[in-house]
Ligand SMILES: [Zn+2]
């Protein structure tokens with residue numbers, strides 16, 4: 001039996017579209033000591049490919065972080081198997097809010113040094129000294145208090161399409177950058193009540209421990225993140241304080257929580273919250289593009305990328321180097337699109 005996927009992307013996507021059964025998109029994580037991550041990984045790969053599971057899973061000595069889709073008819077077996085693995089026993093599973101079952105088209109299980117790339121030295125602070133976990137209801141009680149600092153622990157492109165009302169959303173490109181920004185920006189407010197949230201809760205585990213290590217005294221976090229929050233809001237019939245879409249790291253790129261569209265197309269400024277990757281693979285930048293602009297630019301972020309997209313294979317090779325230089329810093333590139341947009345709209349207003 002093969003321990004890695006052997007098919008190309010198009011074949012896999014076609015196969016997924018042709019499936020006659022339904023899939024559930026789920027996620028889970030756990031910080032737990034895994035003695036032999038590679039052996040553990042291989043066992044999971046055998047078991048999960050036998051069940052036709054798809055997804056992206058990271059295994060490390062420190063634990064597991066999984067985003068995956070499981071055929072509905074295999075879900076019970078899958079959960080039972082999880083329970084039979086001591087490290088994965090009684091795993092809290094989060095179910096996607098908006099799910100077409102097309103979240104992943106292949107099964108990838110990677111052994112990594114860490115289950116979340118946080119760039120932190122775990123020996124420098126007590127990673128188990130995490131903040132207080134809150135349910136959706138507890139979260140609502142605290143969030144209405146004007147003394148509470150509500151902080152979005154995700155990257156800027158995630159909070160751009162959806163966030164909690166009144167949240168501070170730092171302009172960070174990476175989780176590492178985000179954590180450092182929060183510690184720095186609020187260093188004179190260490191006594192305040194802090195409320196953190198992220199997609200599924202895993203980033204807040206590290207962030208809360210890190211903030212406590214830096215002397216923040218009252219650190220709280222949304223248990224299970226936005227995904228679990230949205231489920232609880234639905235179940236308990238609460239009013240969602242989250243507006244917009246929850247960005248997710250799979251083929252869907254986002255799931256609707258409140259139905260409001262709070263972001264704008266980076267090209268024309270129309271209301272839109274659909275992320276896409278630039279069709280020019282040399283660029284591949286993640287940005288927001290409306291359907292009209294997608295047609296006009298053939299799915300590219302700029303006319304330049306459109307030119308490259310239609311260039312001959314020979315010409316494309318010439319472009320490779322320029323692109324590496326130009327798109328080194330993605331945030332500044334996105335800002336340059338945004339700035340252009342602002343200038344354009346100001347001009348339009350004056351006219
Ligand atoms: Zn547009």
Ligand SMILES: [Zn+2]
Pocket residue numbers: 278279280283284285300301302305
């Ligand atoms: Zn591009």
